[in-house]
Each structure stands twice: as structure tokens, then as C-alpha cells.
Amino acid sequence: MSNINIKPLADRVLVEPAPAEEKTASGLFIPDTAKEKPQKGVVVAVGTGKKDEPLTVKVNDTVLYGKYAGTEITVDGKEYLIMRESDIFAIL
Amino acid sequence: MSNINIKPLADRVLVEPAPAEEKTASGLFIPDTAKEKPQKGVVVAVGTGKKDEPLTVKVNDTVLYGKYAGTEITVDGKEYLIMRESDIFAIL
Amino acid sequence: MSNINIKPLADRVLVEPAPAEEKTASGLFIPDTAKEKPQKGVVVAVGTGKKDEPLTVKVNDTVLYGKYAGTEITVDGKEYLIMRESDIFAIL
Amino acid sequence: MSNINIKPLADRVLVEPAPAEEKTASGLFIPDTAKEKPQKGVVVAVGTGKKDEPLTVKVNDTVLYGKYAGTEITVDGKEYLIMRESDIFAIL
Amino acid sequence: MSNINIKPLADRVLVEPAPAEEKTASGLFIPDTAKEKPQKGVVVAVGTGKKDEPLTVKVNDTVLYGKYAGTEITVDGKEYLIMRESDIFAIL
Amino acid sequence: MSNINIKPLADRVLVEPAPAEEKTASGLFIPDTAKEKPQKGVVVAVGTGKKDEPLTVKVNDTVLYGKYAGTEITVDGKEYLIMRESDIFAIL
Amino acid sequence: MSNINIKPLADRVLVEPAPAEEKTASGLFIPDTAKEKPQKGVVVAVGTGKKDEPLTVKVNDTVLYGKYAGTEITVDGKEYLIMRESDIFAIL
Numbered sequence: 001m002s003n004i005n006i007k008p009l010a011d012r013v014l015v016e017p018a019p020a021e022e023k024t025a026s027g028l029f030i031p032d033t034a035k036e037k038p039q040k041g042v043v044v045a046v047g048t049g050k051k052d053e054p055l056t057v058k059v060n061d062t063v064l065y066g067k068y069a070g071t072e073i074t075v076d077g078k079e080y081l082i083m084r085e086s087d088i089f090a091i092l
Numbered sequence: 093m094s095n096i097n098i099k100p101l102a103d104r105v106l107v108e109p110a111p112a113e114e115k116t117a118s119g120l121f122i123p124d125t126a127k128e129k130p131q132k133g134v135v136v137a138v139g140t141g142k143k144d145e146p147l148t149v150k151v152n153d154t155v156l157y158g159k160y161a162g163t164e165i166t167v168d169g170k171e172y173l174i175m176r177e178s179d180i181f182a183i184l
Numbered sequence: 185m186s187n188i189n190i191k192p193l194a195d196r197v198l199v200e201p202a203p204a205e206e207k208t209a210s211g212l213f214i215p216d217t218a219k220e221k222p223q224k225g226v227v228v229a230v231g232t233g234k235k236d237e238p239l240t241v242k243v244n245d246t247v248l249y250g251k252y253a254g255t256e257i258t259v260d261g262k263e264y265l266i267m268r269e270s271d272i273f274a275i276l
Numbered sequence: 277m278s279n280i281n282i283k284p285l286a287d288r289v290l291v292e293p294a295p296a297e298e299k300t301a302s303g304l305f306i307p308d309t310a311k312e313k314p315q316k317g318v319v320v321a322v323g324t325g326k327k328d329e330p331l332t333v334k335v336n337d338t339v340l341y342g343k344y345a346g347t348e349i350t351v352d353g354k355e356y357l358i359m360r361e362s363d364i365f366a367i368l
Numbered sequence: 369m370s371n372i373n374i375k376p377l378a379d380r381v382l383v384e385p386a387p388a389e390e391k392t393a394s395g396l397f398i399p400d401t402a403k404e405k406p407q408k409g410v411v412v413a414v415g416t417g418k419k420d421e422p423l424t425v426k427v428n429d430t431v432l433y434g435k436y437a438g439t440e441i442t443v444d445g446k447e448y449l450i451m452r453e454s455d456i457f458a459i460l
Numbered sequence: 461m462s463n464i465n466i467k468p469l470a471d472r473v474l475v476e477p478a479p480a481e482e483k484t485a486s487g488l489f490i491p492d493t494a495k496e497k498p499q500k501g502v503v504v505a506v507g508t509g510k511k512d513e514p515l516t517v518k519v520n521d522t523v524l525y526g527k528y529a530g531t532e533i534t535v536d537g538k539e540y541l542i543m544r545e546s547d548i549f550a551i552l
Numbered sequence: 553m554s555n556i557n558i559k560p561l562a563d564r565v566l567v568e569p570a571p572a573e574e575k576t577a578s579g580l581f582i583p584d585t586a587k588e589k590p591q592k593g594v595v596v597a598v599g600t601g602k603k604d605e606p607l608t609v610k611v612n613d614t615v616l617y618g619k620y621a622g623t624e625i626t627v628d629g630k631e632y633l634i635m636r637e638s639d640i641f642a643i644l
Binding site: 385420421425428432434453454456458459460 | 465466467468469471472474485505507508511533542
């Protein structure tokens with residue numbers, strides 16, 4: 001992962017989405033159902049949290065988040081998502 | 093239950109839904125009425141809770157939750173739901 | 185009342201609804217008007233309350249609650265409602 | 277007023293509505309305008325209040341409340357309204 | 369002003385609206401524009417305030433409030449408005 | 461500026477709007493675009509603030525505020541706006 | 553950057569938007585997708601923050617913010633945006 005120089009504010013997290021795949025190396029499989037499917041990605045930068053609430057996720061954590069979470073930004077030709085930690089469901 | 097390696101964030105809980113059945117071994121019966129029916133499942137992973145509010149449910153608890161609670165994820169071919177503890181009505 | 189083994193979470197309460205009747209033994213009468221009519225039932229299990237807010241209702245209390253309060257669940261063939269304590273208007 | 281055995285929960289208050297009249301003995305007159313008109317009644321039972329906020333109204337207080345406040349219940353053939361104290365505008 | 373016997377609850381205030389006029393003795397003039405125009409009146413009774421927040425307005429204060437503020441009540445043939453203090457913009 | 465005798469309540473501020481002009485003496489220019497344009501005015505009276513939150517703006521501050529902020533009132537023939545301090549964007 | 557004399561209130565920040573470009577010197581590239589795209593700019597003035605919450609961004613920080621964030625103002629012929637710090641996603 002490239003050394004990225006973005007400091008998310010407060011409870012925001014910068015995530016590099018995993019490439020779309022049917023079944024990942026670790027066996028995670030995103031089924032094709034009617035329900036909203038979580039997306040997977042790797043955290044590349046985190047904010048300093050809100051007052052009295054430091055963030056839980058860390059850089060390099062692989063995380064699951066909602067399909068519509070975050071805002072797309074592109075740095076040096078790579079696509080990232082910037083979202084609030086509350087948009088993240090779990091750490092794999 | 094397989095040893096699952098997902099860490100839900102904050103007040104989120106990972107639940108393995110029970111197979112659909114008319115009447116369970118313990119006698120719980122989900123009637124076919126117009127009201128929203130709760131669903132049953134087993135907790136397989138829990139978050140660390142919110143600030144000053146640890147979670148109440150524990151891994152292996154059988155829980156009742158709302159029909160539309162949570163987001164479906166599949167790990168190693170098994171379907172799970174990730175939801176907030178507040179989506180859980182009761183522990184059986 | 186059967187010995188029921190459900191632990192409602194937080195501020196939730198399990199209620200066994202009273203059978204529909206025009207006038208109860210204790211004289212409570214639910215009129216047939218246009219306004220939402222409260223329902224009557226007996227508390228069979230209570231949660232542990234929210235942080236710093238223990239519940240007020242107790243098992244065996246007869247309570248009045250809103251017509252659309254709670255979610256139906258059936259245990260051992262009997263119908264119950266699981267609701268938040270704030271859905272309960274009064275103890276009879 | 278009959279000795280009524282209902283314990284309202286939290287910040288709820290049981291009110292016996294005054295009979296509809298154009299001008300009461302104490303001179304209160306509810307005009308017939310387009311604005312929502314308050315209703316008058318007598319408090320017959322009060323809850324214990326919310327955490328750190330005891331109720332202000334007392335049994336036997338005559339109160340004014342919004343036209344659509346509360347839920348109708350009937351005990352021993354008499355109609356009452358159960359409402360939150362915040363639905364009450366003033367004590368007469 | 370008549371000695372009125374109404375105790376507004378919490379942060380509520382009883383106001384006797386000033387008669388509609390184009391320009392008052394003190395020079396306040398309510399223009400005829402498209403914007404919502406404030407109304408003027410005299411406070412005749414005040415509540416005890418909310419927890420830790422005593423009221424600012426006092427009996428006999430002349431106040432400006434929003435056009436649609438409050439609920440009309442009539443006592444001894446006189447029209448009053450009962451409103452929350454937050455509906456009052458300023459003291460003249 | 462005339463000596464005005466209005467005491468705004470809580471976090472409210474009385475502002476004398478600047479006359480509409482294309483470019484002010486200090487060089488502030490309000491462009492003619494599709495976005496909501498801020499308005500400029502001078503503070504003539506301020507409230508005492510909310511509990512534990514004194515106001516920041518002072519009498520004689522020139523302020524920028526939203527186009528639709530506040531309620532128009534007229535005193536001694538002059539037009540003013542009464543608004544909450546949170547409707548004010550900045551002090552010039 | 554010109555020495556600008558505007559004091560944003562509370563948690564507001566004055567930002568000079570970067571000129572629209574496809575790819576900046578530092579390699580940030582705003583792609584042309586269906587998702588809301590962040591905008592880039594330089595902070596030229598900051599408020600004093602809210603009670604107990606000083607601001608994180610500083611004058612001269614380059615920031616990313618939402619496409620519809622803020623209100624346009626023009627000073628000395630230059631366009632600026634005034635927005636809340638919470639509208640800012642990250643510092644570059």
C-alpha cells in the first residue's frame with residue numbers, strides 16, 4: 001500500500017476498497033441477495049476520533065462497511081473511500 | 093459452530109440465524125400473523141460496546157431479533173447477520 | 185402463568201396480553217371509540233433497564249399499553265408481546 | 277371523585293376531563309376559534325416522574341391540556357385520559 | 369391587568385396579546401411585509417422553568433413572539449396565549 | 461445608530477441590516493450566483509446567551525448571516541432582524 | 553493568499569476553493585463518477601470552536617469537503633466558502 005498523506009478529520013476513516021470478487025482468499029463470500037451487502041476494504045488512514053471517543057479501527061485493518069458508505073476520492077490514480085467509523089460494521 | 097474471526101465494532105453483534113422452522117426444540121413457535129415476527133439466532137461474535145455501555149449479549153446466547161434487523165454477510169459459505177445490540181429483543 | 189425463560193434486553197418487557205373482554209373483573213372497561221385504545225396484560229419478564237435507569241414494572245404487574253405496542257412472539261403455544269417499558273402507560 | 281387504583285408510569289398523568297361547557301363556574305371560557313383549544317380536567321393519578329425530574333402536577337389539580345393530548349381509558353364506567361405531563365399547559 | 373390565577377407549567381408563559389395596531393405608543397411598528405411578523409403582548413403569568421433553567425421573562429414584561437406562537441385560552445372573557453418561553457423573541 | 465431598547469432573549473441577536481449594495485466600502489462583494497448569499501448587518505442588541513454559553517457577537521459587530529435568517533421587526537420606523545446567533549456565519 | 557479579515561463564528565471555517573482541475577500537483581485526482589465528489593480548498597480563517605471543542609483545521613491547511621458544503625461569499629473580488637468544520641472530510 002502506498003504511503004498516503006491524508007489526515008481524515010474526527011471520526012473519519014480512509015479505506016482502500018478491496019477489488020470486487022466472489023470469494024476472497026480468507027473465504028469471505030459476498031452473496032448475491034436482495035439485502036444490502038457489506039463491502040470489504042483496508043484502512044489506510046484514520047482520524048483522531050471525537051472528543052473522549054478515540055477510534056477503534058487502525059491502519060491496515062481489513063473492514064466491512066455498508067454498500068453506500070463514504071465518499072469516493074482518488075489519490076495518485078487510486079480510488080479510496082472516506083467514511084465515518086460508524087459506517088464500519090466489523091474488522092476481519 | 094466454526095471458530096469465526098470477525099470483530100464487530102462498538103455495539104454490533106454477529107448472529108448466526110437459526111434455520112427456519114415452525115416450532116423449535118425448546119418449544120418456541122413463530123406464528124404466522126400480520127405483525128412483524130422476531131427471528132432467532134445464535135450470537136457468534138460481539139463488539140466491545142459503546143463508551144460506558146458494555147454489551148449484554150454474549151457469544152453462544154440464543155437471541156430474538158426483528159425480522160429486518162442487520163446486514164447479511166457470508167463467511168466460509170455460512171450466512172450471518174451483523175446487527176446492533178439494540179436490534180435484539182431478548183435472550184432465550 | 186408458566187415459568188417462562190426469556191430475558192428481555194435493556195428496557196424491554198415481556199407481556200402476556202389479557203384476553204379481549206368488554207369489562208374485566210376489576211371493572212376496567214375499554215370503550216369502543218375513535219381514539220387509540222390501550223390494551224391490558226400481565227408482565228411475565230423484564231429487562232435489566234438502561235444505564236442508570238432500572239425498570240419500574242415488575243413481573244406479575246397488570247399493565248396498560250398502546251394498541252400497537254410491541255412485537256408478537258409465541259412460546260410453548262402461548263402468545264406474548266415484547267415491548268419497551270416506555271410503551272406502557274400505567275400499572276393497574 | 278372515586279378512589280382510583282391506577283399508577284401511571286414515569287411522567288404520565290391520569291386526568292378526568294371536565295364535562296364540555298361553554299363557561300365554567302370559575303369563569304374559564306373556551307372560545308370557538310380556529311386555533312387548537314385547550315381542554316380542562318382534574319388530575320386523578322400521577323406517575324413518579326422521570327429520573328431527577330419529579331412531576332409538578334398533583335392529584336386534584338385542575339389542568340389545561342391540548343385538545344389531542346393523551347389516550348382514552350375507561351375505569352368503572354368513567355372516561356379518563358392518560359397523558360404525559362408535558363402535554364399539560366397550566367394548572368388553574 | 370386583572371389578577372389571574374393560572375400557573376403555567378415548566379417553561380410556559382401566559383401572555384395577554386396587545387390589541388392590533390399599526391404603530392404603538394413606544395414607537396414599535398409592525399410592517400406589512402411577506403416575512404412572518406412578531407406579535408406583542410404582556411406577560412401575565414410564568415412557569416417555574418425547566419430543571420436548572422429558570423425563566424428570563426417576568427410578569428408585566430412586554431414581549432415579542434412569533435405570529436403562530438402558543439395556544440389561545442380565555443379566562444373571565446379575556447383572551448390569552450399560553451406559549452413556551454422559547455417562542456418569545458425579545459423583551460421590549 | 462439609535463439607542464434601541466429591546467432585550468433579545470437567550471441566544472437571540474438584533475441586527476440592523478446593511479443597505480443592499482453591490483460592493484461595500486471594505487470591499488465585500490456579494491456575487492449574483494445560484495447559491496444562497498449571506499447578508500450583512502450590524503448588531504444592535506444581544507441576548508444573555510444560553511446556560512453556560514455566552515454569546516460571541518457584540519453590539520456594533522458587523523456580521524454575515526443567511527439570506528432567510530431571522531424575523532423582521534420595525535422599531536421607530538427602522539427595520540431590524542431578530543435571529544439566533546447560530547444564524548450568523550462570521551464577524552467582519 | 554491575501555490577509556483576510558473575517559472571523560468565522562464557533563465551528564465555522566472560511567475556505568478558498570482550489571481552482572477546478574483534473575489532476576493536482578500533489579497527484580490528487582477527482583474522478584468523474586456518479587458519487588458525490590469532494591472539493592479541495594485552503595483554509596483562510598477559522599472560528600474559535602464550540603464549547604470544549606476547539607477546531608482541528610488550521611489556517612493554510614488544504615482540506616477536502618463535500619460538493620455542496622458551505623455558503624459562497626466574496627471578499628475583495630475573491631470567492632470563498634464559509635462552512636462548518638464537520639463539512640470537512642480530511643486535511644491533505
